[in-house]
Amino acid sequence: MRKKICAENIGNETQEKIKELSMQNVYACYQCGKCSAACPATEEMDMLPNQVIRYLQLGMDEKVMEANTPWICASCLQCMSVCPKGVDLARIMEAIRMIQLRSGKNEISIREFDDEYRKRAPQIALISGYRKFLSLS
Amino acid sequence: MKYPYFPGCTLYTKAKSFDEAGKAVALKLGFELEELEDWTCCGASFPLAEDYDIALSSPTRALVNGAKVGDKLVTLCAICHNVLKRTNNVMKTNPERREKVTGFIEEEYDGSLDVVHYLEILRDEVGFEALGEKVEKPLAGLKVGAYYGCLLLRPADEMQMDDPDQPSIMEELLVALGAEPVDYPMKSECCGAFQVVHSDATATRCSREIIDSAQSRGAELLITACPLCQFNLEDRQNEMKEEDTGMKTLPVLYFTELLGLALGLGEAMLDTEKHFTDPKPILASHGLVAADAEG
Ligand code: SF4
Ligand code: SF4
Numbered sequence: 033m034r035k036k037i038c039a040e041n042i043g044n045e046t047q048e049k050i051k052e053l054s055m056q057n058v059y060a061c062y063q064c065g066k067c068s069a070a071c072p073a074t075e076e077m078d079m080l081p082n083q084v085i086r087y088l089q090l091g092m093d094e095k096v097m098e099a100n101t102p103w104i105c106a107s108c109l110q111c112m113s114v115c116p117k118g119v120d121l122a123r124i125m126e127a128i129r130m131i132q133l134r135s136g137k138n139e140i141s142i143r144e145f146d147d148e149y150r151k152r153a154p155q156i157a158l159i160s161g162y163r164k165f166l167s168l169s
Numbered sequence: 170m171k172y173p174y175f176p177g178c179t180l181y182t183k184a185k186s187f188d189e190a191g192k193a194v195a196l197k198l199g200f201e202l203e204e205l206e207d208w209t210c211c212g213a214s215f216p217l218a219e220d221y222d223i224a225l226s227s228p229t230r231a232l233v234n235g236a237k238v239g240d241k242l243v244t245l246c247a248i249c250h251n252v253l254k255r256t257n258n259v260m261k262t263n264p265e266r267r268e269k270v271t272g273f274i275e276e277e278y279d280g281s282l283d284v285v286h287y288l289e290i291l292r293d294e295v296g297f298e299a300l301g302e303k304v305e306k307p308l309a310g311l312k313v314g315a316y317y318g319c320l321l322l323r324p325a326d327e328m329q330m331d332d333p334d335q336p337s338i339m340e341e342l343l344v345a346l347g348a349e350p351v352d353y354p355m356k357s358e359c360c361g362a363f364q365v366v367h368s369d370a371t372a373t374r375c376s377r378e379i380i381d382s383a384q385s386r387g388a389e390l391l392i393t394a395c396p397l398c399q400f401n402l403e404d405r406q407n408e409m410k411e412e413d414t415g416m417k418t419l420p421v422l423y424f425t426e427l428l429g430l431a432l433g434l435g436e437a438m439l440d441t442e443k444h445f446t447d448p449k450p451i452l453a454s455h456g457l458v459a460a461d462a463e464g
Contacts, residue, residue, distance in 0.1 A: 053218045072359045072378075076371045104368055106375075107217065108359035109323040113333060126217035140367050152404070153366070154183035156248055156397045159213040161366030163224075 041091035046131065050088065053127035058088045060117045067111035067121050077101040081111055081121055088124070102128040103139055107164070129164065139165035172290070173239040174202035175231055177249035178210050184246070184396040186440030187423035191245050191287055194425055197432050198295050198303060202243060205234050211252040214363070225270045228256040229278060233271075236282040245287045245425065247395035251320035251328065254284040258327050286321065286330060288338050288394065288424070297345040305433030307347030311455050313427070314388035315339030315350060316379065317357045318398040333357055339392060339424060346431040355382035360401040369408070376405040380419050389451045392424040399423065403445040420448035430457055 051057070061082070068080040079087075079099040087095045096102075102125040111121040133139075140161065150158070162168075180188035195202050208231045216224035231253060235242035244250040260267045261280030271278050291300060315336075322333035331338045336357060340350035358379055361372025379402065383391055393399050402421045410416050422439070429438030436458050441449055453460040 053220060055219045072375050073361075073364070073368075073371050075374060076368050104364065104371060106319075106359050106362040106364050106371070107214065108319040108362065110319075110359065113323055113325065120217075123217045123219075130218045130221070145366070154396050154400050155178040155210075156183075156213050156246070157363060157365055157400055159178070159210060160248070160363040160397065163212065163214045164363055165367055 035092060035095070037090050037092070039091070044091065044093065046093040046097070047088060047091065049131055050093070050124060050127045053130055054120070054123040056120055056124050058085050058119075058124070061085045061089070061115075061119050062117060064116060066114045066116065067119075070110040070114045071105075072108060072110060073104050073106055077104045081105075081125075084124065084128070085119070085121065096128055097132065101125070103165070133165075133167045136167050138167050142166075170200040170294070171203045171239075172200060172241055172243040172285075173235045174204050174243045175208055175211075175235065175249060175253060176204055177244070177246040178213075179396040180246055183443065184399065184423065186426055186438065186443065187245055187396065187399075189440075190423065190425035190429040190434070190438040193434050193438065194428050194432055197434065198291075198300065200290065200294070203238075205231065205238070205242075207234055211249045211256075213248055213252070215252045215255040222266055222269050222273070225256050225259060225266070226274050228252050229260060229270050230274050230276065232257055232260065232280075232282050232284070233274070233276045233278045236278060240281070241283045241285050243285050243287055243290060245394065247286075247318060247321040247393075248397060250284065250286050255327055257282060257284050286394070288342065289330060291342060292338055297341050300342075301345035301347075304346055304431050306431050306457060308343075308427070308431050308455070308457065309347050311348045311452075311457070312351050312387050312389045313343050313348045314353055314383035314386070314391045315343060315356060315424075316383070316391045316393045316398060316402065316421070318393065318395050319357070319359050319362070321394055322357055339394075342424065342428070343392075346428065348427075348431075351383060351386045351388040353382045353386040353388065355379045360398045361405075362397055362401070365397075365401055365405075369405075372401050373405045373408045376401045377409050380406070380409075384417065384419060388419065390427075390448060391419060391421045392427055393421060394424055396423075406446055418446045420444060420446045420451060422448055
């Protein structure tokens with residue numbers, strides 16, 4: 033599908049919110065792609081980490097909100113470690129998750145974990161998972 | 170020497186041996202971990218959203234309680250360490266957020282506490298040379314891969330423990346214990362972390378790459394400081410073996426378990442019940458534990 037890039041869209045409310053939550057300036061990024069090269073989770077992502085930033089630069093936040101990428105991100109901080117421009121992309125991913133979680137989205141359902149799994153999994157997996165994927169976090 | 174100590178939730182249950190071996194080793198090396206009288210879960214992830222002050226309140230309370238009884242707070246769990254150290258950094262460098270959070274929990278705190286990982290105590294206070302002299306059961310010939318994962322090392326400017334790309338603190342420890350550290354490229358790559366409760370395929374694939382990388386360089390065993398990495402790396406092996414029945418399994422121990430064994434504290438240091446991949450056969454083949462009667 034064709035998407036139009038409109039100057040009026042740049043800096044809309046969602047993008048401002050992402051900026052406020054992440055404290056990152058997407059325009060600092062010059063699209064070198066190092067973050068995507070370093071990211072361990074791109075195989076399961078439908079949009080590369082540097083593309084998330086590119087869409088935000090172009091004012092196309094709706095593309096980013098539809099992507100699975102922020103939900104596959106493991107907050108491992110490889111991207112921010114290698115970025116030559118000092119962009120903390122893990123914070124941008126968190127902001128995109130937060131905006132959706134705060135409007136009530138639940139990315140996982142606790143009920144789907146069976147008793148055996150709940151017993152087997154350590155607290156640290158469940159709590160950090162709940163923090164990242166449930167709306168009450 | 171007594172240090173205030175923050176164990177965290179998982180070290181109370183699933184990673185008990187990490188905690189117990191850590192405390193026993195400390196005594197053997199002449200220091201003591203004194204658990205904070207009052208602590209709660211750190212939240213298990215540092216909040217990366219700048220306005221999420223409420224998530225800083227529980228780690229800040231732990232820091233406040235630590236500062237009341239000492240100038241250092243020791244941690245073992247890599248995630249607790251990351252959360253507490255990064256929260257402390259916010260307290261130190263961001264007066265506006267500090268005021269909000271300390272006001273909310275009705276405490277005063279300025280970030281003066283030093284959040285220190287147990288490994289740093291070994292390196293900087295005990296010293297690896299002095300530690301080496303206390304080794305009773307050298308791990309001679311045992312090829313061990315040190316697995317660091319993400320949060321012990323990153324972000325480097327805040328964690329300040331070691332070089333995130335070329336870390337060496339655990340290799341130095343292994344050398345002191347007489348083991349053979351195995352250098353492999355994936356030692357500070359991500360195991361998939363909390364994705365295990367969401368995209369378990371990611372956790373399985375990431376963990377497999379780490380295991381393959383370590384095994385290709387000859388590792389017989391991995392050590393880690395993170396209960397989430399430990400869980401992913403071991404538990405995911407069940408899935409891996411379903412896909413690839415010929416796969417050679419790789420036990421993953423907490424570094425304190427191996428340390429306890431080398432210091433002569435015996436097999437009680439290993440909680441073999443809790444390990445999904447039994448470390449005993451490989452340890453027995455090096456004469457470090459008794460071989461199982463039935464094995
Ligand atoms: S590494 Fe930094 S500058 Fe390069 S594409 Fe990624 S965010 Fe942009
Ligand atoms: S923090 Fe997320 S986006 Fe960045 S490298 Fe890790 S998984 Fe990829």
